[in-house]
Amino acid sequence: MATITAPSSRQLDRTERQQRRRRNVWSYLAMALFAVIFLFPMVFMFISSLKPDAQILSDVRSLNAFLPVGDLSLDNYRDVFDRVPVARFMINSVLITTLIVVLGLVVNSMCGFALSRLEWKGRGAVLAVVIATLIVPFETIAIPMVYWVSKLPTLVFEGGVPKYDFGWLNTYQVQIIPFIANAFSIFLFTQYFSTIPKSLDEAARIDGAGWFTIYRKIVVPLAGPAFATVAILTFLPAWNSYLWPLMVVQEENLRPVMVGMQYFFQLNPAWGEVMAYTTLITLPVLIVFLSFQRAFVSSVAASGVKG
Amino acid sequence: MASSTTSVAPARPPATPDLARRRSSAGARGERRSGLAMAAPAAILLGLFLIVPVLLAFGLSFTNARLISPNPPRFVGLDNFIRAFTQDPVFLRSVLNTFLFAIVVVPVQAGLGLLLAVLVNQKLRGVTFFRIVYFIPVVTSIVVVSILWKFMYQPTGLINSFIDTMTFGVLQGADWLNNPRTALPAIIVLSIWQAVGFHMLIWLSGLQTIPGELYEAARMDGADAWAQFKNVTWPGLRSTMIFVLVTITISALGLFVQIDVMTQGGPQNSTTTIVYHAVRKGYREQETGYGAAISLIFFVLVLVIALVQRFVTREKD
Known part of the structure; x- marks a missing residue:
């Protein structure tokens, strides 16, 4: 297969140049074939969302399945909005995702700062916990976690009077608070902060700055890439989360988009409507990805550094 | 100071x-x-x-706790584990299915990811475009992907009409998700399709740490493309390989969403996985104690596999 061929300064003779050209043609063919494989379901989804079911099923036998031809309309989208409160699901998901990402950036970066630059009692223990739990998949603790949050105390307002109650099920907080602190984010911040020279801290200390000021005024402004990486790596799972809200949220107006879609799917909608729903909840992520694709790519690369 | x-x-x-x-x-x-x-x-x-x-x-996992119950959990010793391994054939089936899934997905996804990474690591015009395209399924939710592929796997769906057209009607497609023999393979295909772009990028970042002079030197010695890959690229990817294998294995063992959306463990439990079974018992049937026991077995499995994989890949040196 093709490999990296850095242009060399020495003169290439003719056969070598021909060989290289032939290899490039094969490379392009292979890359184009893979591009088709990765794109065709997405194109099919988008195009089908514009067609009535009868036409989707007849178009499936030809290339028309991927072409915007025939009876095109936004009817499926209108039906989705008529049948389920999809706008409400969207608002829920945006709210939950934003809070997880923003609060996560603050909490995890402060912890990373303390772990990488300060000496304090308990530092070793916290660092050990962070490293030990890096590989623990959420699925392993999901069941005991449901049990746990169903017992946690919460504040409810009954007729404007605050009172204690038990159980976090069917709330916003149960979808947000457990996911703010993240071992992997703390780990990335700790790694990144330790590359920023400590002499900066010392200079600021002498000028009388407290540690929080050093964090906020010196370290955070220098750690843009780390913040971008953590934001992206926490944004995707938060937006896409499914197993957790499936178990802890039954109330319709608290549902996020993914669980809302599974619920919609069970109403036996037309396929065109399903494709309209999936397009609706995929487009925001796709737009974010395409606008920040460079940051996405380097974030994923950074996540592999720990190996 | x-x-x-x-x-x-x-x-x-x-x-x-x-x-x-x-x-x-x-x-x-x-x-x-x-x-x-x-x-x-x-x-x-x-x-x-x-x-x-x-x-x-x-x-x-050592109690009979239930999610909603007036009685406090009671200690039952190893009952849950004994039940899992001796009285619950569906659990054993789920372990088998999970392993089958992982055994196919881990090497195929890692290998395909590496192939894609080598392709888009060339100094060619437009490789950035291809990198983005291959990554699009990764940012698409697995819930969306599962529903989309469920549609394509319908008996009269896109996949079958494609097979029909390509083979001029010689080969007939299957009712992929309703046949116990084809359901798990069908899910394997879409799972690899969705996630391979992620590991392509991990491989790519590994490839880019290999200094270009090494290739230069190999070419001077008359090494062809394959020899260069075998002697320069592959040895330079050791730590990347460990990371890729460990992350794919752990996420493959956690297979849940595709099952829940596409087959609910059927037909005839041919796609029930460990996590799906844990959620079915521990949440849907409210047997928290038993579900916790299954989760714990899964946890130990993940831990052991991560350690073994690290050990084995390190020993080869």
């Missing part, structure tokens, strides 16, 4: 060793307090929502 202290406070007499020591111990105390205060929010949250659930997984 000491010399700069005098430079900011020139009016004062030079600090005596005693004063300096006192000042630095005050600074150390401040440092300890600040460190604790700044780590506290994350540490408390990790304790509440990571450590406690892990401990609960251990604790609950």
Whole structure:
């Protein structure tokens, strides 16, 4: 297969140049074939969302399945909005995702700062916990976690009077608070902060700055890439989360988009409507990805550094 | 530190060793307090929502706890584990299915990811475009992907009409998701399709750490493309390979969403996985104790496999 061929300064003779050209043609063919494989379901989804079911099923036998031809309309989208409160699901998901990402950036970066630059009692223990739990998949603790949050105390307002109650099920907080602190984010911040020279801290200390000021005024402004990486790596799972809200949220107006879609799917909608729903909840992520694709790519690369 | 202290406070007499020591111990105390205060929010949250659930997984798996029950959990010893391995054929089937899934997905996804990475690591016009295209399924939710492929796998769906057209009607497609023989393979295909772009990027970042001079030297020695890959690229990818294999294995063992959306474990439990079974028992049938036991088995499995994989890939050196 093709490999990296850095242009060399020495003169290439003719056969070598021909060989290289032939290899490039094969490379392009292979890359184009893979591009088709990765794109065709997405194109099919988008195009089908514009067609009535009868036409989707007849178009499936030809290339028309991927072409915007025939009876095109936004009817499926209108039906989705008529049948389920999809706008409400969207608002829920945006709210939950934003809070997880923003609060996560603050909490995890402060912890990373303390772990990488300060000496304090308990530092070793916290660092050990962070490293030990890096590989623990959420699925392993999901069941005991449901049990746990169903017992946690919460504040409810009954007729404007605050009172204690038990159980976090069917709330916003149960979808947000457990996911703010993240071992992997703390780990990335700790790694990144330790590359920023400590002499900066010392200079600021002498000028009388407290540690929080050093964090906020010196370290955070220098750690843009780390913040971008953590934001992206926490944004995707938060937006896409499914197993957790499936178990802890039954109330319709608290549902996020993914669980809302599974619920919609069970109403036996037309396929065109399903494709309209999936397009609706995929487009925001796709737009974010395409606008920040460079940051996405380097974030994923950074996540592999720990190996 | 000491010399700069005098430079900011020139009016004062030079600090005596005693004063300096006192000042630095005050600074150390401040440092300890600040460190604790700044780590506290994350540490408390990790304790509440990571450590406690892990401990609960251990604790609950030896009880008959139920999610909603008037009676407090009762200690039942190893009953849940005995039940899983001797009285619950669906659990054993789910272990088998999960392993089958992982055994196919891990090498295929890792290999395909590496192939894609090598392709888009060439100095060719437009490779950035292809990288983005291959990554699009990764940012698409697995819930969306599962529903989309469920549609394509319908008996009269896109996949079957494609097979029909390509083979001029010689080969007939299957009712992919309703046939116990084809359901798991069908899910394997879409799972690889969705996630391979992620590992392409991990491989790519590994490839880019290999210095170009090594290839130059290999070419000087007359190494062809394959020899260059075998002797320069592959040895340079050791640590990347460990990371890729461990992450794919762990996420493959956690297979859940595709099953829940596409087959609900059917037909005839041919696609029930460990996590799906844990959720079915521990949540839907409310047997928290038994579900915790299955989760714990899964947890130990992940841990063992991560350790073994690390050990094996390191020993080959």
